[in-house]
Amino acid sequence: MIKKIINFISDLTKSRIFVIGAFFAFLFILLVHRVFVLQVIEGENYLESFTYRIQKETELPSSRGTIYDRNGKILAYNRLANSITIEDSSLLKTNAEKNEMIFRLLQLIEGSGYEAIYNIPIRLYEDGTMEFTVSGNSLLRFIRNVYGKDNIDQLSEEQKSVTVEELFDYMCHGDDDTSMFGIDDSYSTEDALKIAAVRYELFMKRYEQYLSVTITSDVSDTLVAKIKENTAELPGVTVEQDYVRQYENSKYFSNITGYCGEISEDELEEFRLSGNDSYTSGDIIGKTGLEKSFENELHGEKGKQTVYVDSLGSILEVAERVDSSPGNNLYLTIDKDYQIQAYNLLEEEIAGILLQKLSSSGEGRIDMNDVYAALIKNGIIDLEHMKDKGASELEQSIYALYQSQESSRFETIRHLLDGTNMNSYNACSEEEREYIELIENIITNNGILDTSRLSSDDETSQLWTTGNTSLYEYLHYAIGKDAIQVSALEISDTFLDSNQIYAALTDFILLELDGNNSFSKIVYSAMLSQGMISGQQVCLLLYEQGVLEKDADYDNLLNNVVDAYAFMYNKIKNLEITPDMLALDPCSGSLVATDPKTGEVLALVSYPSYDANRIGDANYFASLLENESLPLYNRAMLQKTAPGSTFKMITAAAGLEEGVITPDSYITDMIVFDKVGIPVSCWSTQYSHGSIEITDAIKESCNYFFYEVGYRLGIDSNGYYNSEYGIQRLRKYMALFGLDRTSGIELDEAEPNMSDMDPVLSAIGQARNSYTPSQLARYITAVASRGDLYKLSILNKLTDSNEQTIQEYSPEIIDHINFKESTWDSIFNGMYKVIGNSSFLSVFSGLDVEVAGKSGTAQENALRPDHGLFVSFAPYDDPQITVTVVLPYGYGSYNSGSVAKNMLSYVFHQNEATDGKRQAANVDGSTVSD
Incomplete structure (x- = not known):
């Protein structure tokens, strides 16, 4: 038996079936072993990595x-911040899945005290009603985006007139086939809108799905932790870490x-x-x-x-x-403390001027109604909030009054556009003029009116510039000159005749005006001037809208314990209402301080300014653009004014160095200078300064003396007056003091304008002389240093992140002005005497350090106050600092001198900055000679 078994096995092993069976058995054992290794021995590791x-x-x-x-x-630095972003995820296939994920994300964000992105122009009220927050073309653009059209012209009439409820239903409700986002009824209306806002942002990036959408920024570590804990339920959501610039x-x-x-x-x-x-x-x-x-x-x-x-x-x-x-x-090189103090001094002084002009009964008086209107025109009163259903009773009542006026004001505009009112700009009412200016701004800013196609030589263009033609005629003229860009009107048919273009242009303008904030401002201001709105109501709105915090003054105003005039006066005095909020004359100023020994800039101030930390806030940035005091405009570097009498040291130097006068030359002030051209007067038209030499001429700022010097500079070798010769000689000295170039400060700067005409008028800083405060500061630095002309600088050094110096900066002396010592002595003595002048003696009294200075007044607009300028340095015998102050439309130089004195007082530790409550400066309205 055993033998038979052995023979059977022997025969089997010799067969082909055995070889094949053994091979497959081996493979099966190998497979079992590999599966055992993969699933048992290394299963956990592979499970973790298999994804x-x-x-x-x-x-x-x-x-x-x-x-x-x-x-x-520190002035500016970076700090780490976390943002929550989202992008389309391939794991979410249906609208329901996407909406559920976004809702969960929003709950986490709002539960941590943050707000998610919400850029759709739909507002939901507590009573469940909705409204669009934009109108006109802005609304049509949003509707166009929702319906996925390329331009507004592709929208049907039904789509153009869609109601907010209908658009909400289209965006949110219904199934995947009939709704944009398929947000079902299980979500509240409020939550549906929030989900739609996020979906809309993703929808707008549907052709750039590699770009993520930031849902909320600068969030806490707690929220970051919550997001990461829920990563599995939030596909497409990530936490991105970036730096935020902090100022x-x-x-x-x-x-x-x-x-x-x-x-x-x-x-x-x-x-x-x-x-x-x-x-x-x-x-x-x-x-x-x-x-x-x-x-x-x-x-x-x-x-x-x-x-x-x-x-x-x-x-x-x-x-x-x-x-x-x-x-x-x-x-x-800027000193932080100097900069802050100078800014505050400017604000206090300007506020003081406003108060003085409010209480004045003389020339240049500011009417309090203009202050109330300024709060409206300058956007301090939020007109959009007046429409809100959550507005106060006062806001609602004023808005209802506005609505009763709106249609009639629109009719006024229609008459301007359709030719019913063919009055020229000059013949229109003040309100109509404001509408015309607004319309011109709208079509220019939207790229519809291309003024480069209009020749200044054309009669109609000249009539428009001078205000002697109508809006209707001007727009038809622009169409005839192909200056109206049809493509910007968002109409598909570009083959239109002039009447069709004008009709499309009119429709565009009227749509832009519908809900336009600037249009509303004009109407509200007109209502105020017509007595339909009271000053008390405007003041109360400041509290209703949170501009001011409710206090005892609110109760007194509400209960008529104080009237609106006294209330507003007090708020300006306490700087709760600041000059930049009003944008009246004056509302701005500049101060530049330098070290005359080095050319370093110690302070470079432009008032008003803005908070760079908030620049990313769209509403805040819009308010800056809206503010007529121009806070984004760097006045210290860009605003040019005539230097006025601050220029006279240049004329003095030219006269002394060219030999047309000596330090001992006396010129008798005849009040009216009539040797050439149109007769011009000294600033003092009532009495003569008598026979004076150069230092007293600087002290008294005697125009006649410097007219004569300018005239003498024009006397050629043949003894004849030659205006061109005179201005060339004077321009030589302007250039020596650096007024032919920018100051060197490492910021954008306007080019100076040296006068190229009339040496007589140019000699007193008028004619075509025009310079920025920075350029005047470089000039007075050269004076204070007795001839060192610096390329001014605000830079000290550049270091790497380990504080190893990469580059050191130092102001460059680009030239030295080689004048006779007697010339410098005459200029210094004259500027020293200015401070002893009766006009400035009271201003600088109590200041122990000796100061040299020069005031200047310049009129560049007969309808507005004069500019006020003051240049100075101290100590007189060893200058360590120069201070240049410019107050545009500041009612002359007395106030600029006051700012300079207070700045010097602070620098030399005689008037330390206070931590107490600041107030407007006590301005007495004195006038000075310039």
Whole structure:
């Protein structure tokens, strides 16, 4: 038996079936072993790593360099911040899944005290009603986006007239086929709108799905932790860490530091054309100020990493990483304390001038109704809030009154457009003029009116410029000159005759005016001037809208214990209502302080200013653009004015150095100078300054004396007066003092304008002389240093992130003015005597340090107050600082001199800055000789 079994096995092993069976048995054992290893021995490891993997390259942001003042005090720095972003995820297939995920995300965000993005123009009220928050073309553009059209003209009439409820239903309700986002009825109307807002942002990026949408920014670590804990339920949602630019005491320094913002397509292209391809869409760059001019130094270098992520966006593995490099640090010559003090002094002085003009009964008096109207025109009163159903009873009553007037005011505009009112601009009422100016701004700013196509030589163009033609005639003229850009009107048919173009233009204008805030301001202001709104109501609105916090003054105003005049006067005095909020004359000023021994700029102030930390807030930025005091305008570097009598030291130098006068020359003031051209008078038309020499001429600011010097500069070798010869000689000395070029300060600066005509008028700083405060500051620095002409600078040094110096900056002496000592002595003595002049003696009394200065008054608009200027340096015998003050439309130089004195008092520690409540300066309205 055993033998038979052995023989059977022997025969079997010799067969082909055995070989094949043994082979498959081996394979089966090998398979079982491999499965055992994979599932049992290494199963846990493979389970953890077995997931969806995709390679993704990400950028690592760099930290922008810090900006410091001269003493190492921080002005601008970067801080880390977290943002919550979302992008379309392939894991979410249906609308219901997407909506559920977004709702869960919104709950986490709002539960942590943050607000999510909400950019759709639909407002929901507590009673469940809704309304659009925009109108006119803005509304049509939103409707166009929702319906996915390329332009407004493609919308049907039914779509154009869609109600807010109908559009809400289209966006939210219904199934996936009949609704835009398929948000079912299980969500409240409020939640549905919030979900739709997020879906709308994603929808607008549907052709750029690689771009994420930021839901909320600068969030806490607590919210970040919640997001990460719920990662599995929030596909497409990520936490991105980036740097936020922070500015210390921003309003005092924003004209210097500038601000940062997201790079535009044009800026991106500029960098690429310059060979710099390190920037990408979404990067933050310097937009203005030093942030812009030192972008390359401050920006730093981004890092990058290659990672593997799963379907939820979680990082599985970092394959490669290159760390970012922080930007360099910039130290300035600016003294932070000087800058803050100078800004406050300007504000206090300007407020004091306003109060003096409010209480004055003389020339230039400001009517209190103009103050009330300014609060409306300058956007301090929020007219949009008046429409809100949550508005107060006072707001609602005033808005109801406005609504009763709105249609008639629109009819006024229609008559201007359809030719019913053919009055020229000059013949129109003040209100009609404001409508015409608004219409011109609308079509210009929207790129519809291209004025470059209109020749200034054309009769109609000249009539329009002088206000002697009607709006109707001007617009038809513009169409005839192809100056109306049809494409900007968003109409598909570009083959239109002139009447069709005018009809389309009229429709566009009327749509833009519907709900236009500027139009509303004109109407409200007209209602105020006509007594339909009272000053008390305007003052109460300041409390109703949170501009002022309710206090005892509110109760007194409400109960008629104080009238509106006394109330407003007190609020201006206490700087609760500041000059920039009113934008009346004056509302602005500049102060530049330099060290005459080094050419360093110690303070560079432009009032008013803005908070660069809030520049990314669309509403805040819009308010800055709306503010007629122009807070974004760097007046210290860009606003040119005639220098007035501050120029007379140049004329004195020219006369002395050219030998047309000597320090001992006496000229008798005849009051009226009539040797050439149209007779001109000295500033003192009632009495003569008598026979005076150069130092007293500077002290008294005797125009006649300097007219005569300008005249003598024009006497040629043949003894004849030659205006061209005279102005050339005078311009030589303007150039010696640097007025032929910009100051050198490392910011955008307007080009100076040296007068090229009439040496007689130019000699007193008039004619075509026009300079910025920075340029006047460089000139007075050269005076104080007895001839060192610096290229002024606000830069101290550049260091790396480890504080190792990369580059040191120092103001460059570009020339030295070699005058006779007697010339410098005459100028110094004259400026010293100015402070002893009876006009300024009271201003500078009590100041122990000896000061040299010169005032200046310049009239450039007969309908507005004179500019006030003052240049100075101290101590007189060893100048350590110069102070230049310019108050545009500041009612003369007395007030500018007061600011300069108070600044010098602070610098020399005789008037320390107070931590107490600030008030407007006590302005007595004195006048001075210039």
